[in-house]
Amino acid sequence: RHPAQRAESKVALGSENIYILTDQAFVTLATDDVYCQGALVLGQSLRNHTTSRKLAVLITPEVSSGMRSVLRSVFDEVTEVDALDSADSVRLALLQRPELGVTFTKLHCWTLTHYSKCVFMDADTLVLCNVDELFDREEFSAAPDSGWPDCFNSGVFVFRPSLKTYNLLLQFAAEHGSFDGGDQGLLNSFFSNWATADIGKHLPFIYNLSSSAVYTYVPAFHHFGRDTKVVHFLGATKPWNYKYNLQTKRVMQDGTTSGSFHQLSFLALWWNIYSASILPLLEKFQKMEESE
Ligand code: UDP
Ligand code: MN
Numbered sequence: 556r557h558p559a560q561r562a563e564s565k566v567a568l569g570s571e572n573i574y575i576l577t578d579q580a581f582v583t584l585a586t587d588d589v590y591c592q593g594a595l596v597l598g599q600s601l602r603n604h605t606t607s608r609k610l611a612v613l614i615t616p617e618v619s620s621g622m623r624s625v626l627r628s629v630f631d632e633v634t635e636v637d638a639l640d641s642a643d644s645v646r647l648a649l650l651q652r653p654e655l656g657v658t659f660t661k662l663h664c665w666t667l668t669h670y671s672k673c674v675f676m677d678a679d680t681l682v683l684c685n686v687d688e689l690f691d692r693e694e695f696s697a698a699p700d701s702g703w704p705d706c707f708n709s710g711v712f713v714f715r716p717s718l719k720t721y722n723l724l725l726q727f728a729a730e731h732g733s734f735d736g737g738d739q740g741l742l743n744s745f746f747s748n749w750a751t752a753d754i755g756k757h758l759p760f761i762y763n764l765s766s767s768a769v770y771t772y773v774p775a776f777h778h779f780g781r782d783t784k785v786v787h788f789l790g791a792t793k794p795w796n797y798k799y800n801l802q803t804k805r806v807m808q809d810g811t812t813s814g815s816f817h818q819l820s821f822l823a824l825w826w827n828i829y830s831a832s833i834l835p836l837l838e839k840f841q842k843m844e845e846s847e
Contacts, residue, residue: 578671579690580609580632582664585678586657587615588622592795593678593788595833596825598629603828604685609670613663621844625836636663658738659728665714665721677710679788681825686762686784689713695746698758700739701768705750709739710787711763765789766818776817786821794825801830 581601585594591614598610611632614623618635626633664675674689676682689696694715697707714720724745733740743749749756764783767790769776788794798807806822 574607576608576690578669580611580667580670580673581606582611582613582667582673582675583678583680584613584661584664584675585618585626586660587617588619589795590678591618591622591626592829592833593680593793595625595629595836596794596828597676597678597680597682598626599828599832600682602629603832604682606685607687608674608690611667611670611673613660615660621840624840624843625833628836629833634667636660636666658733658736658741659725661709661738662721662724662728662741665716665724666718667716668718670716672713672715675712675714676785677787677789679793680710680763681786681788681821681828682784683786683824684784689758689762692758693756695742695749696756696758697749698760698763701760701765701771706739706743707746707749707757708763708765708787708789709737709742710765710789711758711785712742713758761785763787766821769817770815780817786824788821788825794822794829797822797826799826799830804830 581598583594583597585591594612598612601610609632610630611634612626612630613634613636614626615636618626623633661675664673667673672690672694674686689711690713692713694713696713697709698711700706700708724741727745728741731741731744734744761779761783762785764780764785765787769780799805800807804823804827806819806826808819
């Protein structure tokens with residue numbers, strides 16, 4: 556669509572009016588109620604920093620109806636996608652590869668064609684400030700992966716919804732699979748010139764700072780870390796797996812978590828949002844369900 560025809564709607568926010576660009580959205584994914592907790596905190600963090608874009612979440616049938624209600628109070632759009640619905644020939648090929656299931660679900664973001672441009676963010680990310688400038692970037696923009704910097708990390712990326720791209724991705728997945736078994740391997744093979752073709756498509760690392768990478772290059776974190784815009788809690792232990800003391804507002808560490816100071820302060824930020832904004836919503840809807 557031509558930029559001049561961009562759909563805009565004015566919404567009242569306190570005493571100010573801000574313009575919402577209705578043809579662009581932040582998109583996340585949650586395939587179960589557990590990941591929904593992450594999606595909700597991410598969505599709330601984008602709201603807290605007054606994004607001028609829509610918020611969309613993709614879910615699968617597993618997500619409970621109560622959780623869907625809560626999602627609807629934070630996100631503008633809650634879209635159910637089926638783990639395996641797609642172009643039929645590709646679907647058959649993919650059925651032979653059950654390991655690609657979750658990967659495949661993320662690819663559904665390309666079907667949101669009522670948006671002209673989107674920023675995908677993993678449910679385990681958190682924004683620390685307004686990051687709407689990401690929409691100035693083109694498909695396919697992403698930040699380097701801290702484990703192998705010639706690959707991008709697929710936790711934050713800029714893309715243009717397109718059924719053509721979606722079908723090409725499915726076809727590619729069926730033919731080549733994914734070298735890491737997940738969406739990141741697949742997307743890196745598909746957008747294979749990312750490392751070399753256009754530096755404008757390299758998002759700065761501060762747009763996808765993996766909290767665990769902080770301690771692999773401490774001086775760099777001390778130098779640049781204050782500018783962090785997006786934290787990504789990648790890895791097996793997610794913020795919602797920690798225990799949090801609501802009274803002291805501290806994340807509790809058990810023997811297995813080698814929490815560094817910065818990691819803990821990012822976790823505390825996540826938990827602040829969860830306890831202040833998300834828990835009350837979850838409790839409200841739980842009460843409503845009980846009284847039904
Ligand atoms: N995801 C999901 N359910 C799952 C696994 C993953 O909804 O069971 C989604 C969620 O948005 C998540 C993203 O896929 O953030 C990528 O997975 P994850 O963040 O766990 O991988 P990591 O970033 O740790 O490699
Ligand atoms: Mn992640």
